[in-house]
Amino acid sequence: MSKSAGKKQKQASFKSGVSPIPTPFTKAPTSLDPFLEQLDPAQVYITHIDRHLVETKKQIFQIPVLLNGGIALLLAWRIYAAFPFYWAILLTLLGYPSSATVDTANTTRNEQVWILAKRTLVFLADFLAFRFVGVWPLGFFLEQPCNPVIWRWKIGFRADEIVVRVSRNWGAKDLMDGVKQGEENAFFKTRILPAIEKQLLRQKTGYLLMDKSWDLDFQLMLDAHTLVKQEKFEMKALDKLVLAHMDGVGWIAWQWETDYDVVEERRKKVVAFKEALTKAGKESLFWKWMDILENERDTDGGFTAEGQQRVADRVQVAFAKEGINFEELTKDVGGVEGLTVKKP
Template structure:
C-alpha cells in the first residue's frame, strides 16, 4: 500500500513556492514602454530623449520643403568646386616652389624684396589660406553631412529609403541639453528641464505649422537611421503606424525605457485640449481661405483680456460680439463655424462662456 504522505508532500512543496516580487513601476507621469515597441527601442541611444510623431502634411508640400536644402547644398558644392578650380593652380605653384625649388611667379626671392613687400605677400597668402580653411571647416561639412553623413544617417538616405508619403514617421533626438543620469524621473531641476523642452517640442500649435524636416533646432535633431528603420517596420507590417503617435521616450537605469504621453509632457489635460482646439480652429479657417481671421481673432482676444477689470463672462461675451462682426464682415457664418469645430468649450480664455 503506497504511503499516504506523498500527496501531502507534493501539495506542501507547491504551496511553499516563493512568490516573485512585482516589477517596480516608474513614478507618474512616466509609464513603462510597451513590449510591442522593443524592436524600435533597441535602435535608440540611452543617452538621449526621443520624440516620435506622425507627420500628416501633404506629400507635395514635403517635396517642396525638401527641395530647398537639396538645391542649397548643390549650389554650395558647385561653389566649392569652382573655388578649387580657381585656387588649385595657385597652391600647386606654391608647393612646386617650396618643395621642389621650381621657380615660378609664386617664388619669393626675399633677398631682392623690400620688407613691406614681403609682409604684404605673407599677409595676402595667410588670408587666402585662412579663407579656404574656414570653407573646409565650416561650410564643407553641410553638404557632406546632407548627402553622405554616416553616424546618424543623412537626409538624402532617408528620402531615398522612404520616399514622400502622406503619413510619415518622424523621430526627434535631444541634443546636448539633456545629460543622462539618475533623477530625471523625480521632481527636480532635471525633470523640470526635460518637461520644459519637451513641452515646447510637442506643442500642437507649433507642430501643426511645421513638417518633420523643419523641426531641427538647437534642442532637437532628427535621427535619420531610426526613421528609416521605423518606416520599414511599418511597411513590413512588423509594427503599426499608430505605435509612433506623439510620444516621448526616456531611458532610466532602474525602469528601462519609459514614455510620457503628450498631455502629461505639455501640461494638464485642459491645457492640451485648449491647444488642440486652437489647432482645429486655425485649420478650419485655413481650409476656408480665411487664415487672416485666425490672427485677427488672437489679437482681439489678447487685447480684450489685457484690459483692466479682467476677462470675465461679460467681457468674454462682448469679445464674442466683436468677433462675430469680424467674421461676418468676411462672409463667414460665426455660429455655423463654431458648431463645426466643436464649440468654444476648451478654448483658452473662453472657459466661462
C-alpha cells in the same frame, strides 16, 4: 514580534510597491521592442507622425537641397580655381621654383610682408569656408549611415511620415538622475515641453524640427517605416511619444496626446471652422467643404497623398469664388490639420 517591528515591516512593504518610474512616464509597450532595440539608452527621443500636406513637405525640402547644392558647387569651383595656387606653394616649399616663389633679392621687406599677409588671408578664408561651411553639404549629401538625401530617396514624400528626434548635447542622465525626475526635472520643462508644443508641430514639418536641443535621426526614421511595413507594430504606436531609458527599469514612454485628445481637438476645430463661416455669412461653404471631403473619400477609399492635395485645391477654389481666403480662415481656427486631411 513587537508592535514597532510590525509597523516597520508594513511600512517597508508599502514603499516597495511604489513605482520607480517618474510621472508622466510609464513602461514602454513591449510591442515597440523591435524599435527600442535600435535606440541609444544614453539619449532621449521624441517620435510623432508628420501629417503636413505632401506638397508642403516637397516645398520645404527643396530649400536645403538648393542651398546645400549651391554651396557644394561653390566649394568645388574654389578647389578647381585654387589648385594652381596651392600647387605652386607646395613646389616652393619643396625647394622648386614656381610662380609662388618670392625673389627676396628684388623685393623689399614691406613687399614680402604684404605677400605673406595676402597668402595668410587666403589660407584662413579657405580653411574657414571648408571647415565651417563645407560640413553642411557634406552632412546633407554624404553623412553615414544615413542623411536627409538618402532618407528622402528611400521613403519619398508621404502623407504620414514617422519623425524621430534625438536629444542633442544632453541625454537620459540629465532627465533621470538626481532628486527631481520626469516632469519635475528642469530638462523636461525646458527641452521636452517646448519641443512638443502644438503650435510648433502645426507650423513646421518634421525636417524643420532640428534645433540646438534636438536633432533628427534619419536612420531611425527609415527603420521605423521598415518595421511598420513588416507589421511589427502600427504606425500610430509611435505617434506623440517621448522615450527615455531608466536604469533598472528599461525604456519608459510618455504619450503626450492620446487618440481621444486628437479627436476632441479636431471636433473643436471643425466647430470653430463652422462658426467662423457662419459669422461671415458663408455657412453654405461649410457644407460645400463637407461634400468635397466625402467625395474624395469615396473616390479613393480613404485619403491618399493625391487625395489630400485635391481636397486642398478644390476647397481653396470653392472658397475663393465666395471671396473667402481659406488659408487665412484656417489660421484663425488653428491650422488646416484635421480639416482637409482626416475626418475627426
